[in-house]
Amino acid sequence: MAIIQLGDYIVIQRQKYTKLQKFGSLDATATLGKEHLELKSLLDQPYGSTFKMCVKESKAGKRGAQRQHSLELCTENELRSIRDVLNISSSGADNRDISDNGEAQSLKSSDIEQMREECNESSKIIEKLVENSKTFHNRTEYSQDKYLLKKEKKYFEFVQIRQPTIRLMADIFHRQDPDKIMGIRVDTLSQIISYSGISGFGNYLLYESGTNGLLPAAMLNSMGAGTEATLVHMHPGNVPQKQALLALKLPFEQQQRCISVNLYSVLREFYQGDKPEATKSSGDEEKVEAVTETEVTAEEQSEGFEPSSKKVKLESPNSNKAHQRWQVENKRAAALMNEKFDSLVMAAKEHPSSILQALLPLVKPSRPVVIFGTCKELLQEIYMDLKTTGKVTNLHLTSNWMRTYQILPNRTHPEVNMSGNSGYLLTGYTLK
Known part of the structure; x- marks a missing residue:
């Protein structure tokens, strides 16, 4: 107990x-x-x-x-x-x-x-x-x-x-301030986890721009303890939001399998980290710079992250230990990026197009892609782009709507007050 x-x-x-x-x-x-x-x-x-x-x-x-x-x-x-x-x-x-x-x-x-x-x-x-x-x-x-x-x-x-659980925290966060978790309701969260195919084996990629740690906590919880699965959690700021992860009080071994890295810095590490200066191509630089503007915008929008200018400040000037920590995490994440991932989950406050273009090549063929957004028009654009390029098949754009019922003898009826919308999901599977 x-x-x-x-x-x-x-x-x-x-x-x-x-x-x-x-x-x-x-x-x-x-x-x-x-x-x-x-x-x-x-x-x-x-x-x-x-x-x-x-x-x-x-x-x-x-x-x-x-x-x-x-x-x-x-x-x-x-x-x-x-x-x-x-x-x-x-x-x-x-x-x-x-x-x-x-x-x-x-x-x-x-x-x-x-x-x-x-x-x-x-x-x-x-x-x-x-x-x-x-x-x-x-x-x-x-x-x-x-x-x-x-x-x-x-x-x-x-x-x-009571001991914190994913469902309890999702309900609490959604009731207190839905904007802090991008309006993700518990039924939408369960569908994200289901569509992503999370299990105790494989490597998984998540990009989210501020959900109080709810999404990484839910994915890590679904992997379970004592397994071989690993989660690379990309975010746009200096420090990831981890309240939900800390509240779950997962075993240390399980916490270590969540690698939290800044999106821009890990892409730079992946494309340019181990290459000699002479062999670095302009194409690698362009791939990194393609998401720079989006990354800065996301950081400024995300709750709890320090504001930044065009360059991302990755550690405090007086913390050599913090400096070493993010470099080690970047290398761990880059190694998994070379192996490629078994699914991709995105929940972006900003336009997800350029970030998706950068992350989609890191996913193995025939693997699920799940993109959550609060604006259906942005996901409709992504839907048409993916249809045109043929990189993802079996595309579906859905909206969740849940009704809560009062269940009492002779007086069962829907609740008077309920949330009308919990965002939109674009799902599909990658092609080679």
């Missing part, structure tokens, strides 16, 4: 809300709305444990009352449903005689707030709200459930600590 340790990334779940948080020290805290949680009691507890939020103090802030909580490990007996705790047995036939005039609750807001300060158990607070509601027992059972869920969401005092 996995145990929570210092330095881990954890997922804090309160009912349906989830948040990715780093447990960096014993003084670490997390914020859930107006609730501030001390995390020190999580140390050495198993993932999946549920903790009770115990109020330590409350103070007024700019956004209302802010409550400081310690976390206390709780048992299954404390997690019974509100309806079971309150022992509600009666309900109305319909809601036609109930009017929403704001007078149904006899308790004032000040009374509720005082009760919340004195009592930390959501069941007791909701019990008082039900007792002082003039209309609760006249509501239908379904209406009562909605009322209880709404109040439980507000006063719920339990959090569960």
